[in-house]
Amino acid sequence: MTDLREEAAIVIRGVTKNYGSVQALKGVDLTVKRGEIFGLLGPNGAGKTTLIRLLTTLARPSGGELWVGGYRVDRHPVEVRRLIGVVPQVNNLEKELTGRENLLLHALLHRLPRQERRRRIEELLAYVGLEEWADRKVQVYSGGMARRLLIARALLHRPQILFLDEPTIGLDPPTRRRIWDLVQRLNQEGVTVFLTTHYIEEAESLCHRVGVIDGGKIIALGSPRELCARLGSFCVEFFAGEETRRFFFPSRAEARAYADNLPGDVTVRRTNLEDVFVELTGKVMG
Structure with a gap:
């Protein structure tokens, strides 16, 4: 672990941050090369x-450790x-x-x-x-x-x-x-x-x-690219009822085959990070 802290730009381990009864961070783990x-x-x-406030010394964590450039943030x-x-x-x-x-x-x-x-x-x-x-x-x-x-x-x-x-x-x-x-x-x-x-x-x-x-x-x-591939590299997008629906496939051929069986206007495109974000969080960016 010591080597990682010295070699990585940022190391975050088990970091929590509470503001009263509100838990803003709940055990964040992250390494930035x-x-x-x-x-x-x-x-x-x-x-x-x-x-970012924790990493830049503007606030202290409630728990866990943050290391920046080889230094533990709360100690140095x-x-x-x-x-x-x-x-x-x-x-x-x-x-x-x-x-x-x-x-x-x-x-x-x-x-x-x-x-x-x-x-x-x-x-x-x-x-x-x-x-x-x-x-x-x-x-x-x-x-x-x-x-x-x-x-x-x-x-x-x-x-x-x-x-x-x-x-x-x-x-x-x-x-x-x-x-x-x-x-x-x-x-x-x-x-x-x-x-x-x-x-x-x-x-x-x-x-x-x-x-x-x-x-x-x-x-x-x-x-x-990795995050999009986990979801499916190609998206079939179409409007049905009162909402836009999206289905994801590993290849364009599979997406195209599915789209050919759908009525109306259908779009086949590459999956993007917005798709990943919406699928993971149920929210739109912005």
Whole structure:
């Protein structure tokens, strides 16, 4: 177990979290490998943000253990904070400051040496494509620009692990894809990424593996392709009565043979993560 804690980016064992009589997490077990993009999917209230708060030292578990970068989170929070960057769901930038000033403030909090912080700020402004907006107040930034600045801020101290809580929520599709490109570029440079998302396409496009959490428990874990294959790689979808029905098959030939015996309009398509999510939780994403 010691080797796993040292080698993995994140190790979670038997973690529970209670808020009074409400049990938000009910014995979560999870390992995230170094260098992977891991996505956590779940309906509202499933425990996604609670788990990120525990991993990023903002809350303590009621039970169990969390290890980040080889450190037990509740015993070595300072060391963990040095290793991680966090992009929260809510925009908490200082809106009265410019983009550059926001980064400078964060660099000072992390005690970056003067020469390094100047160089690092310029590098990151270019990295996220905000050089021309660096000296404008954040209050005039678009949602996508603010998201990119939040990512730049999280990267200032060169973290090994980046936590993204709903990183593209509310963004238009082109801006969302620009954020995806940025996340993939970071991962190619060696950063482990742990993200929560409501967007199925985001998880399918970015994540090496995904976990589905519901009711405070991890109920499925694997690559997007593996999870779809467990359900059935091909879906037959049709409208009957007052509802859409879906049946799943391991091969297109089997799905096609079943569909040929159905009346009306029938769709045969590849199974996607949304199908997996709905079948497992009985809920739709969003």
